[in-house]
Amino acid sequence: MLSCVYYAILTNEANRFDPIYPANFPLFYVKLACVMALHFVIYPEVSKGMNIMKLANQHPTIFVKDGDKVSYILGLI
Secondary structure (H helix, E strand, O other): OHHHHHHHHHHOHHHOOOOOOOOOHHHHHHHHHHHHHHHHHHHHHHHHHHHHHHHHHHOHHHOOOOHHHHHHHHHHO
16 A cells, blocks of 8 residues: 555656645644554554454465365465
8 A cells, every 4th residue: 555655656646646734733643643543443444354364374284175264264264
């Protein structure tokens, strides 16, 4: 996703990328707090998925045939 944003900024696709900044700082602080809260809420879910992917990658023999690939994909999702 970051690469897509970087590409849009770099190529300035038909002058459609005009960043809109908040007009006042209280709105900026509220947005900053919301972004931080969102990341704190999402982190445990991402951590669980990474642990599933790590298990599937390091111990493929404990799964049925091709079960490690399915488990990896489920952790990725």
